[in-house]
Amino acid sequence: xxxxxxxxxxxxxxxxxxxxxxxxxxxxxxxxxxxxxxxxxxxxxxxxxxxxxxxxxxxxxxxxxxxxxxxxxxxxxxxxxxxxxxxxxxxxxxxxxxxxxxxxxxxxxxxxxxxxxxxxxxxxxxxxxxxxxxxxxxxxxxxxxxxxxxxxxxxxxxxxxxxxxxxxxxxxxxxxxxxxxxxxxxxxxxxxxxxxxxxxxxxxxxxxxxxxxxxxxxxxxxxxxxxxxxxxxxxxxxxxxxxxxxxxxxxxxxxxxxxxxxxxxxxxxxxxxxxxxxxxxxxxxxxxxxxxxxxxxxxxxxxxxxxxxxxxxxxxxxxxxxxxxxxxxxxxxxxxxxxxxxxxxxxxxxxxxxxxxxxxxxxxxxxxxxxxxxxxxxxxxxxxxxxxxxxxxxxx
Numbered sequence: 001x002x003x004x005x006x007x008x009x010x011x012x013x014x015x016x017x018x019x020x021x022x023x024x025x026x027x028x029x030x031x032x033x034x035x036x037x038x039x040x041x042x043x044x045x046x047x048x049x050x051x052x053x054x055x056x057x058x059x060x061x062x063x064x065x066x067x068x069x070x071x072x073x074x075x076x077x078x079x080x081x082x083x084x085x086x087x088x089x090x091x092x093x094x095x096x097x098x099x100x101x102x103x104x105x106x107x108x109x110x111x112x113x114x115x116x117x118x119x120x121x122x123x124x125x126x127x128x129x130x131x132x133x134x135x136x137x138x139x140x141x142x143x144x145x146x147x148x149x150x151x152x153x154x155x156x157x158x159x160x161x162x163x164x165x166x167x168x169x170x171x172x173x174x175x176x177x178x179x180x181x182x183x184x185x186x187x188x189x190x191x192x193x194x195x196x197x198x199x200x201x202x203x204x205x206x207x208x209x210x211x212x213x214x215x216x217x218x219x220x221x222x223x224x225x226x227x228x229x230x231x232x233x234x235x236x237x238x239x240x241x242x243x244x245x246x247x248x249x250x251x252x253x254x255x256x257x258x259x260x261x262x263x264x265x266x267x268x269x270x271x272x273x274x275x276x277x278x279x280x281x282x283x284x285x286x287x288x289x290x291x292x293x294x295x296x297x298x299x300x301x302x303x304x305x306x307x308x309x310x311x312x313x314x315x316x317x318x319x320x321x322x323x324x325x326x327x328x329x330x331x332x333x334x335x336x337x338x339x340x341x342x343x344x345x346x347x348x349x350x351x352x353x354x355x356x357x358x359x360x361x362x363x364x365x366x367x368x369x370x371x372x373x374x375x376x377x378x379x380x381x382x383x384x385x386x387x388x389x390x391x392x393x394x395x396x
Contacts, residue, residue: 055079058145061134064094069261070132070231077142080149098129105150113146186312189226189328190336190363193244193252194218195390211251218360218388219255225383226328226362227259240264242310243330244271252360253330270306273332275299276341279353306335307342311367333357333392339365343373355379359390 055078062075064084073095074088082098085091103115117127133139194215198204211219230239239260243253245267257263275291277300291299310329337355341348343365357363361379368374381389 057149058138058141060138060142061088063132063134065130065132072134075131077145077149082146082149095129100146100149103129103150105146113142115150184369185325186367187326188311188365188367189230189326190339190365191222191226191252191256191328191330192333192336192357192359192361193246193248193330194222194255195359195394196248199392206247210247214388214390215248215252215359216255218384218390219252221383221388222252222360222362223256223259226256230326231260239326239328240266241328241330242266242268242271244273244332244335245269246272246332249330249332256328256330268309270302270309271329271331271335274303274306274335274338276303276334276338276352277349279350281350303335303338303348307339310339311343311365311371311373336363339363340375340378343375356391358384359394360384 057077057079059074059076062073062084063070064073065071071094074085074090076083076085080100082100084093084095084098086094098115100115103117106114106116112130112132115129133142194211195218196209196215197212198208198210201208239262241253241257241260241263243249243265249271250267253265253267257265275296277296278290290296310327334352336357337352338348340355340363341352355378357379358381361381362383363378363380364376366374366376
């Protein structure tokens with residue numbers, strides 16, 4: 001069963017809605033959330049530490065565990081010393097240089113590595129360090145080099161002398177690493193809101209249509225699934241989570257965002273539930289009333305603006321828009337169906353009702369800088385157990 005146009009909340013006039021995502025995120029409807037500070041970061045006390053002109057055995061993006069938070073940093077392993085910087089193009093140390101002669105190495109079967117202080121080195125302030133390698137194809141290189149460094153340094157007496165010798169910063173040369181190149185593809189993750197109540201109550205207010213206990217469980221499992229899939233992946237930009245301003249979408253986005261510490265929430269009426277016309281060619285056989293022609297024209301215009309803004313295909317702002325290469329969108333079933341039709345290059349009216357979108361189902365689409373779309377997945381629901389798989393027919 002598809003959602004009827006009855007009870008759809010219409011957004012403000014189109015002239016009041018920003019057309020371009022970068023401006024809207026920066027000026028109109030963005031609601032940036034405060035970012036959680038690192039619990040044990042020492043960058044402020046360490047200050048700037050110019051990088052030595054040295055041979056680097058292995059380097060790349062690392063995630064360092066600090067309390068319950070994984071902090072993204074950049075690591076360089078040179079000989080038996082591990083340097084952890086704030087970013088790849090910054091000379092500020094995030095941690096004190098880690099001399100591996102004082103640590104033993106352990107690792108699990110995934111990407112996590114643990115450095116544990118040796119008994120005879122208990123005077124060190126950092127007794128246990130755990131980190132992950134961002135790039136999967138670099139895991140073996142990090143494991144091998146760290147194992148070699150800890151093994152070699154543990155039997156070397158000279159290493160302890162080197163560890164306590166002050167470094168002459170005046171003889172160092174600053175080596176700047178190249179910045180990460182701009183991305184050429186934007187990754188869109190479209191998420192339908194969770195199961196909600198009062199869906200079939202006539203004249204129900206938006207504030208009455210809140211998530212049910214089923215919907216809250218769906219949203220939590222979806223957030224955990226997305227975190228496991230994307231949180232440890234290297235990213236060029238902060239995650240932006242766009243969502244509809246309707247209550248059920250706001251609740252779902254809030255729950256999902258708790259799994260991402262550096263998440264910017266942005267609410268917009270453009271992403272409200274919609275009605276792209278007849279859901280199928282068989283509508284005449286169904287008891288589904290159509291919108292008046294003038295209302296349908298306004299709705300079509302709003303849906304078009306939502307597509308342009310979310311998919312960021314406006315030519316003038318393409319360069320600035322594509323600074324954000326990973327974007328999650330929490331919205332509604334009919335809107336996702338409309339987006340799918342547009343991504344496939346087909347007219348939505350008479351077709352969009354053929355797609356089923358479950359509560360908290362995930363649809364993934366890649367968008368090129370030229371606006372070309374590739375549909376990677378539709379209505380992924382494997383992260384939900386059978387007892388929590390619900391559709392529009394299962395509303396309370």
